[in-house]
Amino acid sequence: MDQNERIRKYWHGQLTSAEKQEMETALENDEQLAQDIKHFRDLQLAISATERQALKQRLGALPVSHPRRRLWPMAIAASILLLITGSWYYLQSEVIAPETLFATYYQPYPNLAHPIVRNQDPADSLSQAFAAYEQGRYPEAQARLDQLIVNNDDPELRFYLALSLMGQANYTAAQQQLDRLKDNTFRFQAQAWWYQALLQLREGDLVEARVSLLQLQKLDSSYKTKEVVFLLKQIEKQP
Amino acid sequence: MSPKDKQLLQKIRADDKRALEEVYLANQTDFLHFARKQGLLQEDALDLYQDVVIAFYQQVLNGTSSITSSIKSYLMGMGRYKFYERLRQQKRHQPLPQEQVAEVPAEEPLALSLEQEQLKEGFAKLSPSCQEVLRLFYYRGLSLGEIVEQTVYENTNTVKSHKSRCLKRLSKLINN
Numbered sequence A: 001m002d003q004n005e006r007i008r009k010y011w012h013g014q015l016t017s018a019e020k021q022e023m024e025t026a027l028e029n030d031e032q033l034a035q036d037i038k039h040f041r042d043l044q045l046a047i048s049a050t051e052r053q054a055l056k057q058r059l060g061a062l063p064v065s066h067p068r069r070r071l072w073p074m075a076i077a078a079s080i081l082l083l084i085t086g087s088w089y090y091l092q093s094e095v096i097a098p099e100t101l102f103a104t105y106y107q108p109y110p111n112l113a114h115p116i117v118r119n120q121d122p123a124d125s126l127s128q129a130f131a132a133y134e135q136g137r138y139p140e141a142q143a144r145l146d147q148l149i150v151n152n153d154d155p156e157l158r159f160y161l162a163l164s165l166m167g168q169a170n171y172t173a174a175q176q177q178l179d180r181l182k183d184n185t186f187r188f189q190a191q192a193w194w195y196q197a198l199l200q201l202r203e204g205d206l207v208e209a210r211v212s213l214l215q216l217q218k219l220d221s222s223y224k225t226k227e228v229v230f231l232l233k234q235i236e237k238q239p
Numbered sequence B: 001m002s003p004k005d006k007q008l009l010q011k012i013r014a015d016d017k018r019a020l021e022e023v024y025l026a027n028q029t030d031f032l033h034f035a036r037k038q039g040l041l042q043e044d045a046l047d048l049y050q051d052v053v054i055a056f057y058q059q060v061l062n063g064t065s066s067i068t069s070s071i072k073s074y075l076m077g078m079g080r081y082k083f084y085e086r087l088r089q090q091k092r093h094q095p096l097p098q099e100q101v102a103e104v105p106a107e108e109p110l111a112l113s114l115e116q117e118q119l120k121e122g123f124a125k126l127s128p129s130c131q132e133v134l135r136l137f138y139y140r141g142l143s144l145g146e147i148v149e150q151t152v153y154e155n156t157n158t159v160k161s162h163k164s165r166c167l168k169r170l171s172k173l174i175n176n
Helices: A003-011 A017-029 A031-060 A073-093 A098-105 A125-134 A138-151 A155-167 A171-179 A189-203 A206-219 A225-237 B003-013 B017-037 B042-061 B071-089 B114-125 B128-139 B144-150 B156-175
Strands: none
Touching (some): A003 A017, A003 A031, A017 A031, A031 B017, A031 B042, A031 B114, A098 A225, A125 A138, A125 A155, A138 A155, A171 A189, A189 A225, B003 B017, B003 B042, B003 B071, B017 B042, B017 B071, B042 B071, B114 B156, B128 B144, B128 B156, B144 B156
8 A cells, every 4th residue: 555545544544453553563663654644644734724714714604593582482392292292192092004103113223233433444244234234225234144144144133134124125025034033032132023013014914913012022021112002002993 | 313414414424515504504593592591792602603513514524523313412512512612711611511512522623833834825825626636635535546536537646646746836835
């Protein structure tokens, strides 16, 4: 790698930890390298200051809002309360179509399996898979997780594979993956039942959805407690 | 984080200044309301708000921001931090209330050294194309390949030689 390129990556935190270590060891004895880094830093800070000035000018030219005294906070709060209470009664009393329940409750699950370090290019394929998942690049996440599962059939990987499929609206395949997790004990078992129940609701498979929700309750009664109770009531009300 | 915030951050990472203006305008009223409650005059409040938004922009651009909730709460957190920092510098106040600045690694811009000031002056005298290539490489931290992708340069060799010429020109401007 060209020296300038190395310094750029070093300064912007883009070196791998091994490369960084190597750079810092070299720095102890190489005066020229230390000088080059200082020059890089000086120029970077000089340009950064120029940028700040330009941005300040640009923002200063934008219109200014004049905050007024907030005269109606209580009125607004009361309206919101009314709206929430009204919606709650509406939701409690109305029968909501299963596919609407799915649309209301489905949200992608965050990456809690493999934290991604910011400012570092994910080096290994596991990190690349989860970086893709975090960024919503579900087809890439799916492809990488698929490959990883070939060598390591880890339930957590399969759970995120199912979620990557859900992210692409490939619900049938997602359900197949979740089905394969039913007999596994793992960290996201309750979550797997939750997503399974949502998919079953979407399909209109109310009996199965109810079983999944009851399994989830049995497994971890603290996960999505209110939502589970609400969905069970909704299932009972369905014609 | 809302999809809207995600979209704005993505645009800012690509150096889209219109997205920055959108963020600036969208959060201005709330920020000024907060500043007014702290007893700041409108002019000082605006100055503070602009510094906060610029610091936010530079953090997002160089990948050092740590936004976990929303752009608005990040800006408000930074605002509180900078506000108390300024008070502290004026020796009118008090330790920083940590619970109010949980998410914020805001850094005050460093004062430039003499050498950096000279570089800044020299940089301002360079041609727009030189300013741009140096800005992309040193400030935004793009590789030569990424610069080719974002500009009209044909290949990395062209960028490299242009950058080298610009650095020589800058050095000449400073030494004169």
